[in-house]
Every structure is written in C-alpha cells, then in structure tokens.
Amino acid sequence: MSQIFTVSILQSALELGFIYSLVVLALFISFKILNIADLSTDGCFTLGCAVAASVTISGHPVLALFAAMGAGVLSGFITAFLQTRLGVESILAGIIVNTGLYTVNIAAMGFSANLNLFQCDSIFTMARDFIGESSLVTGGWYKLLLLIVLILVAAVLVTLFLGTRLGLSIRATGDNAAMVKASSINPKFTITVGLCISGSLTALSGGILAQYQKSCDINLGTGMVTIALASLIIGETLIGTGPVAKRVAGVIFGSCLYRFIVAVAIRLNVPAECLKLVSALIVAVAIAFPYIKENARFTKRKYTEMARRKKGGAA
Amino acid sequence: MLELKNIYKTFNAGTVNEKRVLKGLSLSLADGDFATIVGSNGAGKSTMFNAVTGVFYVDSGEIILDGEDITFKKEYFRSKEIGHLFQDPMLGTAPHMTIEENMALAYLRASKGRHGYFSRVSKKDKAMFKEHLRMLDMGLEDRMKQPAGLLSGGQRQALTLIMATMVTPKLLLLDEHTAALDPATAEKVLGLTKNIVAERKITCLMVTHNMHQALTLGNRTLMMDAGNIVFDVSGEERSRLSVEDLLNKFKDNAGKNLDNDRILLSD
Known part of the structure; x- marks a missing residue:
C-alpha cells in the first residue's frame, strides 16, 4: 500500500487538481450559481488549450493565457447569445457551440489534430528560470507553487466579484427568477456576463494545461464536463455549502481530491482506456452519495423505532 | 406621480381563449x-x-411615472x-443568498446612480441594513449571515418590504x-x-x-x-x-x- 501514496503522486495530483479546478470554478458559476447546464465546457476547454498552444509556439507564453481567456469569453458569449437573444434552449445552446468549436479548435491548431510545445518557453519554464538554482527547482515543486499562486488569485478574484453588485445580481438570477424580474436586473445581461466569465476560466484552465503537459490534442476536452461536475459535487459533499469563499474552497478541494482518486486508480493498474469509465463511476457515486446517506439514515431510524415500538407494545 | 391613460390589454387575442382584461383603464x-x-x-x-x-x-394607452413615459x-x-x-x-x-447579500443587492441596484457594476457594500452600509432590520423587531438583525430561505414566510415578506423601500x-x-x-x-x-x-x-x-x-x-x-x-x-x-x-x-x-x-x- 505504501507505494500507492508516494509524494510524487500527491504532487502531480495536486498540480492537475489545481489546473482543472479552474474548469470546476467555471462550472460552479454556470451550473450552481446561474443554474444553467452549460455543455460547451468540453469544446471551450480544448479551445483554450489550442489557442494557448498556438500562441505559445509563436513565443508568447503569458500572452497565450490571456488569448485563451479571450477565446473563452467569446465562446461563452456565443452560448449566452444563443439562449438569451435567439431563444435556443440552454442545454442545446451549449451542445451547438460545443459541436461548432471542434472545427474552430482544429483551425486554431493550424488544421492539425495535435501540437507539441516541447521546445517552447512556458509560464513554467519562466518560473523555473526566475527562481533559479534552488531545491524548489530540483524537486519540481516550482510548478505546484506557480499553480497555487495562479489559482489562489483566480479564486480570490471570483469570490470578490460575487460580492459586487454585478456578482450579486448574477447569483440572484440563478436563485430566484421572479425576484430578478421585479428588481431591475436584466437576466439576459447577467447570464451573458456569467457565461463569459465561466468560459474564460474554462479556457484558461485548458491554456495552462497545454503549457503544463507541453502538448495539445483535439480530443483533450472530451468528458471534461463530467469530470468537472464530479469534482464540484465531491467538493460540495465534503465541504458543504455556505459563504461563497467556503464554496470556492470546496471547488478547489474537490478538484484536487478527484485527481488524487484518479492517480490512485492509475497506480492500481487500471488500464488507461478504462479511465473514462472510472471517471463516470466516480461521478455517479459522488452525486448519489448524499442521497444514499440520507436514505440509509432514515432506514436505520425506521427499523430502530419500529423495533422499539414492538417491544413497547408487548409491555 | 403615476398616470395611466386609457390602457387596453387583451390576452390570447384572436383565439378562443381571448380575454380582454383591461378595457380603457385610466388612473391618476x-x-x-x-x-x-x-x-x-x-x-x-x-x-x-x-x-x-x-x-x-x-x-x-400610456403609462407615465413621475412625468416620464414608461x-x-x-x-x-x-x-x-x-x-x-x-x-x-x-x-x-433569493433563498440561497444570505439576508445581508439580499439586502446588499436591493441596495446596490436601486441606487444605481452612485453604484457601478463592481461596487460592494461597505461596513457602514451593513450597519444601516441592521438598523433597518431592527425596525422589524423579528430578531433578523442577528441573523444577517443566514440564507433567506431559512426564514418563515412572514419574515421573508417583511424582509422583501424592507428591501423594496430601503432606497425610497x-x-x-x-x-x-x-x-x-x-x-x-x-x-x-x-x-x-x-x-x-x-x-x-x-x-x-x-x-x-x-x-x-x-x-x-x-x-x-x-x-x-x-x-x-x-x-x-x-x-x-x-x-x-x-x-x-x-x-x-x-x-x-x-x-x-x-x-x-x-x-x-x-x-
């Protein structure tokens, strides 16, 4: 067993967990806060990855991440435009954008199905050079350090934003549609802003991943929405709901824990082609868990009470 | 302040369910x-x-509020x-937002001239919210961080009234x-x-x-x-x-x- 939990596994699980936590944060905004099932996540993630990869190759690693975010905003805007201005059902709007993005993504990669960035500068090589000779670099911990800083900044910004007038309006939009209509909030606008932010976070996550794994593949985003949803629900189940800051912390925690579970699964020699099935199982279990727990508690109460009454009735 | 001039409204016009609800309503x-x-x-x-x-x-018909045709x-x-x-x-x-957040939303949106999209409520504003809630005499001023969904119907309605009138x-x-x-x-x-x-x-x-x-x-x-x-x-x-x-x-x-x-x- 001791081999399963090595430090390097924990390290890479945390790295991936932090990178993907941005997608989870995006889903937290669209799925939990706006109450919209935005299924464009898969395509949007790949979009960020593709755009960032192309710009990185041309030698601008930092600009690459901003370009990815910009592309994500655009993708979110189109999804929002379809549902708020053109009357397309929200789930359908996401699926349409997702489908269309496949072509866009291929185009963004110069019409090839994958790119590699092995020779390129990235934010990670920049961080390594910046830190210089130290144990942080030899142990490879600088990557994790950089990611923690990036994700903390993003998480704090999102948390602060959700307390502003616009942020509160976005939250109310998903919480009480009737109230929003009667309180001078234009739901079309708040949904658009929310989905743009969500898109930018998803794409940023894809962009960072491209530089992290030094490659980009057209199928990278497949199943991303399921994975992010799993992380979201794991976080919510274990950390619980409450103030926004706590929920955002739950999002990051859930993402890291999910990556850790997957790392353990790989370590237990689960074949790579079975990983999607493992993911699906984790999602199903994570979603069903609170329900099963509640049911089990009730069943237990029922039987103990009934047993007690039978005894009492005999007396 | 409010002027309604000869308002007509028919629902489902031209169908069997046609219902003429407002017929030349005027009110000043x-x-x-x-x-x-x-x-x-x-x-x-x-x-x-x-x-x-x-x-x-x-x-x-026309609807005029405070001289403005709306x-x-x-x-x-x-x-x-x-x-x-x-x-x-x-x-x-909003049931999943706290009492304080609900009030912040009502306050920030109603006083739009002074508050941009990214404005937040200050400590002073929060104290003012508490003052308003104290008027209700329902103990809500001590539950600012609780979700509004936990309140009873009467408490929620009282809160809604405060929110609607906080900015006159x-x-x-x-x-x-x-x-x-x-x-x-x-x-x-x-x-x-x-x-x-x-x-x-x-x-x-x-x-x-x-x-x-x-x-x-x-x-x-x-x-x-x-x-x-x-x-x-x-x-x-x-x-x-x-x-x-x-x-x-x-x-x-x-x-x-x-x-x-x-x-x-x-x-």
Whole structure:
C-alpha cells in the first residue's frame, strides 16, 4: 500500500487538481450559481488549450493565457447569445457551440489534430528560470507553487466579484427568477456576463494545461464536463455549502481530491482506456452519495423505532 | 406621480381563449397617494400592476411615472423606481443568498446612480441594513449571515418590504402582500407597511380583499370590475363610508354584487 501514496503522486495530483479546478470554478458559476447546464465546457476547454498552444509556439507564453481567456469569453458569449437573444434552449445552446468549436479548435491548431510545445518557453519554464538554482527547482515543486499562486488569485478574484453588485445580481438570477424580474436586473445581461466569465476560466484552465503537459490534442476536452461536475459535487459533499469563499474552497478541494482518486486508480493498474469509465463511476457515486446517506439514515431510524415500538407494545 | 391613460390589454387575442382584461383603464395617482384597491375576481387588479411594472406591454394607452413615459420601457428599467410585493412571500428574496447579500443587492441596484457594476457594500452600509432590520423587531438583525430561505414566510415578506423601500421607490405596488401570512404576522407586516409608507410619503397602490382595510388604510379607495375602475373615493366622503356602503357603491356602479370568493367583510 505504501507505494500507492508516494509524494510524487500527491504532487502531480495536486498540480492537475489545481489546473482543472479552474474548469470546476467555471462550472460552479454556470451550473450552481446561474443554474444553467452549460455543455460547451468540453469544446471551450480544448479551445483554450489550442489557442494557448498556438500562441505559445509563436513565443508568447503569458500572452497565450490571456488569448485563451479571450477565446473563452467569446465562446461563452456565443452560448449566452444563443439562449438569451435567439431563444435556443440552454442545454442545446451549449451542445451547438460545443459541436461548432471542434472545427474552430482544429483551425486554431493550424488544421492539425495535435501540437507539441516541447521546445517552447512556458509560464513554467519562466518560473523555473526566475527562481533559479534552488531545491524548489530540483524537486519540481516550482510548478505546484506557480499553480497555487495562479489559482489562489483566480479564486480570490471570483469570490470578490460575487460580492459586487454585478456578482450579486448574477447569483440572484440563478436563485430566484421572479425576484430578478421585479428588481431591475436584466437576466439576459447577467447570464451573458456569467457565461463569459465561466468560459474564460474554462479556457484558461485548458491554456495552462497545454503549457503544463507541453502538448495539445483535439480530443483533450472530451468528458471534461463530467469530470468537472464530479469534482464540484465531491467538493460540495465534503465541504458543504455556505459563504461563497467556503464554496470556492470546496471547488478547489474537490478538484484536487478527484485527481488524487484518479492517480490512485492509475497506480492500481487500471488500464488507461478504462479511465473514462472510472471517471463516470466516480461521478455517479459522488452525486448519489448524499442521497444514499440520507436514505440509509432514515432506514436505520425506521427499523430502530419500529423495533422499539414492538417491544413497547408487548409491555 | 403615476398616470395611466386609457390602457387596453387583451390576452390570447384572436383565439378562443381571448380575454380582454383591461378595457380603457385610466388612473391618476398624486404624489404621496396611498390607494387601496378592491375588486371582483378577474377584475384586472394584478394585470394592472403587471402593466405598470412591465411584465408585458399594453396594447394601447400610456403609462407615465413621475412625468416620464414608461409605456415601452423594459421591465428591469422600470423596477429601478417601482417596488413590487407579491402575495407569495417566496418571490421577493433569493433563498440561497444570505439576508445581508439580499439586502446588499436591493441596495446596490436601486441606487444605481452612485453604484457601478463592481461596487460592494461597505461596513457602514451593513450597519444601516441592521438598523433597518431592527425596525422589524423579528430578531433578523442577528441573523444577517443566514440564507433567506431559512426564514418563515412572514419574515421573508417583511424582509422583501424592507428591501423594496430601503432606497425610497417612486411607486410601491402591494399585491395582497399579507394574504398568505398568518393573522398575527399579517398584522405586523401591515403595520410596518403603514409606517414606512407614511414616514417616507411613498406613493402606493395596495390590492386587498379585506374591505375594512380597504377603507381604513391610506387616503383613497379604488374598486375595480371587468377591467376598469368603477368607484374611486377619497377624502371626507371616504371617511364616512362603512363596509356596507362600499358594497352598495360597488353594486350601483358595476351593476352586480361584488363576487370575490375571498372577500373579508370585517377585520
């Protein structure tokens, strides 16, 4: 067993967990806060990855991440435009954008199905050079350090934003549609802003991943929405709901824990082609868990009470 | 303050379900008027409110609020100046946001001139929210960090009232806002409404099915039937009216008895 939990596994699980936590944060905004099932996540993630990869190759690693975010905003805007201005059902709007993005993504990669960035500068090589000779670099911990800083900044910004007038309006939009209509909030606008932010976070996550794994593949985003949803629900189940800051912390925690579970699964020699099935199982279990727990508690109460009454009735 | 000129509204026009709800409705409310509205079922009371707030656009006629023609303004634009409370207490607050966040939202959106998209509430604002809640005498000032969904219907309605009036609106519409509450809470929310409206001189329209309230609250009583106002009384004439007189007036003007299945004749 001791081999399963090595430090390097924990390290890479945390790295991936932090990178993907941005997608989870995006889903937290669209799925939990706006109450919209935005299924464009898969395509949007790949979009960020593709755009960032192309710009990185041309030698601008930092600009690459901003370009990815910009592309994500655009993708979110189109999804929002379809549902708020053109009357397309929200789930359908996401699926349409997702489908269309496949072509866009291929185009963004110069019409090839994958790119590699092995020779390129990235934010990670920049961080390594910046830190210089130290144990942080030899142990490879600088990557994790950089990611923690990036994700903390993003998480704090999102948390602060959700307390502003616009942020509160976005939250109310998903919480009480009737109230929003009667309180001078234009739901079309708040949904658009929310989905743009969500898109930018998803794409940023894809962009960072491209530089992290030094490659980009057209199928990278497949199943991303399921994975992010799993992380979201794991976080919510274990950390619980409450103030926004706590929920955002739950999002990051859930993402890291999910990556850790997957790392353990790989370590237990689960074949790579079975990983999607493992993911699906984790999602199903994570979603069903609170329900099963509640049911089990009730069943237990029922039987103990009934047993007690039978005894009492005999007396 | 509010002027309705010859408002017409027909739902499902041209179908078998065609319903002409407002038929040439006109109404003029002076600044600071507090008018109660009673009427038969389907008289168009809620439809009139919805026309004013912009849930739909009227077929013809003009709606003027404080000198501004808002007939074709969007709903979210109008609600900056109009507070609207519904019968269902669940409609007025966001259940998963805390009391403080609900109030912050109401405060920041209503005072738009001073607050941009990224403005937040200050400590001073939060203290002010607490002051407002203390007026309710419901202990809500100590529960600022709790989700509004945990409050009872009466508490939520009281909170909604505070939120709607924290920044004084030009017009307050109350659509039987105490009808779904238990008698004691209803009394409390009503008392609060009276105080706030009087204190800030808010122009207010209130639908009620309590005939006693219709005569004692505010300074004016309107009776509606079949999409129009059939009786409008204020001043000294109003103070002399009894509930029975009011019912007779309705019969004289509408040509039938008041048939509201929820009407309360006594208090």
